[in-house]
Amino acid sequence: MSMQITPCSPTPRLAIDRNDQEGVKDARDFLGDLLQAIGIADPDVLYTAKLIVTELVTNAIKHTETADIVLRAYVAEDGRPTIEVDDDSNVRPVVRPITLDSFSGRGLALIDEIAACWGWALLDGGGKTVWAVLDLVVP
Numbered sequence: 001m002s003m004q005i006t007p008c009s010p011t012p013r014l015a016i017d018r019n020d021q022e023g024v025k026d027a028r029d030f031l032g033d034l035l036q037a038i039g040i041a042d043p044d045v046l047y048t049a050k051l052i053v054t055e056l057v058t059n060a061i062k063h064t065e066t067a068d069i070v071l072r073a074y075v076a077e078d079g080r081p082t083i084e085v086d087d088d089s090n091v092r093p094v095v096r097p098i099t100l101d102s103f104s105g106r107g108l109a110l111i112d113e114i115a116a117c118w119g120w121a122l123l124d125g126g127g128k129t130v131w132a133v134l135d136l137v138v139p
Contacts (some may be wrong), residue, residue: 001110016069018061027057027071034073035081038138049112050134055107056085056095059130064089066127079137088127093120094115 013015014030016023028050035049053071060069095103097107116135122128 011072013066013075014069014071016057018066018069021091022071023061024054026059027053030071031073032081034087038081039139040081040138049083049134052111052115052134053085056083056132057113059093059107060085060087063087065090074112075138076133079139081134081136081138082131083134084129084131085131086123086127090122090126090128093128093130 012034014027015026016027020026030047031053032046033041040046040049053073057069057071060066066087068091072084072086074082076082091127093108095112096106098106098109108118111132114135115132118130118132120128120130
């Protein structure tokens with residue numbers, strides 16, 4: 001996958017079929033390609049971004065009935081890359097405490113630690129967007 005990003009480009013987006021076994025991988029690849037297209041090549045930053053998108057997309061698959069999950073990524077006005085995932089649920093995402101015996105439910109706690117910030121917003125017509133901002137500014 002390759003992409004060219006220009007100031008006039010629409011916000012890059014990817015629709016992910018919840019039943020596609022490659023959906024989460026496709027989301028990671030899409031985000032990695034996008035970040036590289038805007039000049040981000042640091043392996044640690046790419047790893048962190050891919051970890052964030054993995055958790056956001058996995059949560060949408062696991063905790064909603066959304067047929068097509070929508071992933072968007074862009075550089076916000078403040079220069080920080082932002083990742084957004086839409087799903088059809090109006091349920092607020094909640095950070096669960098991490099315990100020694102927890103084998104799942106740690107995704108948002110992880111995002112809370114590695115993203116500059118994250119949050120969510122209800123969408124007009126139902127559903128929500130969960131977003132996270134990377135802790136770097138694109139030159």
